[in-house]
Amino acid sequence: MDHFTASMISGKAEHTEQSTEHLRIVVYIMQAYTLLCPEEFLLGAGGRCMALLDELLADMRTEGVIAALKMAELCVGVALPERNALLGVRVVWPMLVRVVRCLLEGDDLPMVLSVQLCLLSRVILLSSDLFYKAVQEAAAGLAEYDSDPAKVLARVLHVWTEKMNLVTQVERWKVVGLGLAALLTTQNATVLQRFPAILLNLCEVLNDIMKTEENGTYVDGLVAPPGSRPASPLEGRGGAARWAGAGGEDTPHEARRRRLAAAHPAHAVDLRLVTHHQLETLKGQVGAETFDRLLQSTDPDTLQQLREYIPL
Helix, strand or coil: HHHHHHHHHCCCCCCHHHHHCCCCCCCCHHHHHHHHHHHHHCCCHHHHHHHHHHHHHHHHCCHHHHHCCCCCCCCCCCCCCCHCCCHHHHCHHHHHHHHHHHHCCCCCCHHHHHHHHHHHHHHHHHHHHHHHHHHHHHHHCHHCCCCCCCHHHHHHHHHHHHHHHHCCCHHHHHHHHHHHHHHHCCHHHHHHHHHHHHHHHHHHHHHHHHCCCCCEEEEEEECCCCCCCCCCCCCCHHHHHHHHHHHHHHCCCHHHHHHHHCCHHHHCHHHHHHHHHHHHHHHHHHHHHHHHHHHCCHHHHHHHCCCCCCCC
């Protein structure tokens, strides 16, 4: 599989519709192996294939870039044994640093930006320290930012909060919001400088996903009820669809896809509870007086809307 997949990736780098379809098939095969035996695959053939995808990113069409980034997101999001819990992040590390640098430009298409922000958010939810390490590595040698990680982080967060509303897929929008919420308690001054913009974005996501139950209480509408079957986050369109098997949902592969979907942060984590917890934790970190100043720096309309969901 290692030689087959690598040869298909490298041998189809020319910019044609056929090459995009070949890449989609390759990525679908990689997805299947990642779900079947994530640790073994990412330690071997999968890791080498991800390195090759990273090398080819600069020459890919938009569809190829999105496919490669989604594969990186799966590497980060798949369940791994405790001994290798961060293996997925290590495998996609060069791609992660590349994404940070791409965000500095802030000119990618919305569909690319969406997957970039989602990938960063999934890393943050696993380990904010690794996110900050990626920012630090991305800053190295960037003269326009004086090789300063704080300046790079400030620019990334500016692009993130200013363009987050371009993320149109609601599950991704929520995950990107979860990533921002997770950063609030990392005790980083650069993050707190963007506090009003972070709260505004969290409020907009909550407005979109919260639903009112019959008794008038709000619930996160994306959190999957017990026993439900959320849609698979993986794709198998076009020629790649034949790899899904004729049985569709009845195949073992589809069962693995469903388990992955059920554990996806968009379906497994309540954004309202997370936002409330993070703000309470932040208040404990900085003190009531500083926390009040942060709230006062935020637009009153944003605070009023947030108070519909959480006490402030």
